[in-house]
Amino acid sequence: MGIINFIKEAGEKLFGAASTPAAAATPAADPAANLADLNQKAGDAIAAYIRSQGLNADNLGVTYDGVSHTVTVTGTAADQPTKEKILVAAGNVQNVDKVNDQMSVTNPAPEAQHHTVVAGDNLWKIAEKYYGSGAKNDVIFQANTPMLKSPDKIYPGQVLVIPPLQ
Structure with a gap:
């Protein structure tokens, strides 16, 4: 567990220019709610991307913090290689700078x-x-x-x- 660093400008483009996570958006009545909504949408898009790669974990959770450009991944992977692929898939997304690994593994192996x-x-x-x-x-x-x-x-x-x- 820990933080894995990535290059924010590189990676899969899951977010369009108009829907960049935590980017300045149309002013809303409640900016905090707008930011929370953008973060939720970004987390959901990253989780969908992970699943589209055929990767899954029990209770897989993906959250995104647009201010720090950090994805937090939780859940239990069946094995170490699956966990590592999930973390790398989450980090190799444009606008992601760090992945906070909060996952566990059913069958641990060397990292x-x-x-x-x-x-x-x-x-x-x-x-x-x-x-x-x-x-x-x-x-x-x-x-x-x-x-x-x-x-x-x-x-x-x-x-x-x-x-x-x-």
Whole structure:
């Protein structure tokens, strides 16, 4: 459990320009209620995105705080890889800067590391860095599916799960 940092400008675009979470909106009678409504909609959109990736957890809860650009994720995942995919899916959304991990795991295992992609990175180079062999790049790809559709489709600012080798 803890905080995972992400790059706010990178990631899936779940919010349109007019509905950016916690952005200045049409003035409402109660600005606090408007902010709470925007945060609720953003949390719901992130939860829907997580589920659309085929990821789920018992009692999955996703809340968004537009002021701090932080997503808090709660619930119980069946295993460590599922938990890590849920957290990375939540963080790799545009306008998310941090993910507060409040999840638990039914079958705990060693935690993975995280790698923020920079320009020039590819899965081969990342596998060499963490495992000493680029040939192990498929381990990273598999740990990041379904968010990654192709090993060649990573982008700067994206955060990847780097699982421990078994």
